[in-house]
Amino acid sequence: MIKEIKIYKGDIIFCASPDKFTTLENGYIITENNKIKKTVCELPSEYSDCEILDFSGNLIIPGFVDIHLHAPQFENLGLGYDNELLPWLENYTFPEEAKFSDTEYAKIIYSKFIKALYTHGTTRSVVFSSLHLESTEILADLFLESGLGAYVGKVNMDRNSPEFLTENYEKSLEETEYFIKKYNSPDSLVKPIITPRFVPTCTPELMEGLSKLSEKYNIPVQSHLSENLSEIEWVKELHKEIGSYAKVYDHYKMFGDRPTIMAHCIHNTSDEIKLMQEKGVFVAHCPTSNFNLSSGIAPVRKFLDSSVKVGIGTDIAGGHTVSMPETIVAAIHASKMYNVYVDRSFHSLSISEAFFLATKGGGEFFGKVGSFEKDYEFDALIVNDTELNGNSRKNLQDRLEKYIYFGTKEDIKKVFVSGKEINRNRF
Ligand SMILES: [Zn+2]
Structure with a gap:
């Protein structure tokens, strides 16, 4: 050579x-x-x-590594932050994501989205698309054309969602497998990732099926965990038999069995944090989103002290900006408020720590990156x-x-x- x-x-x-x-x-x-x-x-x-x-x-x-963001929410930047998570999803997120049944709309918005990433210096990202297969292929193809690195996930959701965004689980799995086969190439900068939206919107059958696909093709997993207190109560109601939110993913072997990112992780129990450490699960810390939707402050220092892997996510459009420097600053601010108002023993993040999380911390998900x-x-x-x-x-x-x-x-x-x-x- x-x-x-x-x-x-x-x-x-x-x-x-x-x-x-x-x-x-x-x-x-x-x-x-x-x-x-x-x-x-x-x-x-x-x-x-x-x-x-x-x-x-x-x-x-x-280059900056953004390990959690939603491409189809790009048009929603800066909208709806008088709401908390669940009404915000219903009133803002789902109606916007529904538009991605239209591939022409997808081409326009996803081109703007990717331009915004490279313009702001984000070189790698781990991205949720919507549930629409064709638009997700457009997103992956545009990433390939751009030269940026990305994991792209076709979202799966087959319950507790508006009718216009509810899949049949068999079709959801078929389309996910098609997407995986089309883009799963070891040398490519753009790769597939299994993406159950979050526990409330995925039936046990769908979770089972996604877990099997993850294992069969050795595909990483991304989802959301313990972002909001109402959300956590809801998961408890839906899965009384399992006991904790993290354990639901673990039950379906989508919690570190393959490389896994869980966004937010604000209200986790000590047992859940221990499980994350043991199974090498990455936390995507999304401070701008957590402020905008009044979700809380993730205990990043506790994760670092417990040797849990952490990267930073803009979580647009919960977050209002794709700018990683702005999100680094928000992470530092969040840790300072945590130190002052929650626990004096958890020191705030230094500039080098926050910069590390936004580069090598999240970059580890891609291999030797950052x-x-x-x-x-x-x-x-x-x-x-x-x-x-x-x-x-x-x-x-x-x-x-x-x-x-x-x-x-x-x-x-x-x-x-x-x-x-x-x-x-x-x-
Ligand atoms: Zn998210």
């Missing part, structure tokens, strides 16, 4: 671990076949003849922060913090996924 060497020069900053940044001012990232070989301050002489992509003066940071360590895929943003800094000279950590809190999408000059530059004018 021919070795393709590419070298990127600039002010490099990333988090290999949550507690600190690794910084290289005027450093070099050396990649071989789009994977990182080394990250160095001085270029070794053996590379002196290689072409260098010179971004001197710009920040080079890992860092600039050896063998990681080169997913990166080139950020020109000159305007942000004015005349003052700052260290790299200060520059990154300023960009996260105060920067905009206009500061992002280039986006790379797995070593390939994203054409940001495609859609």
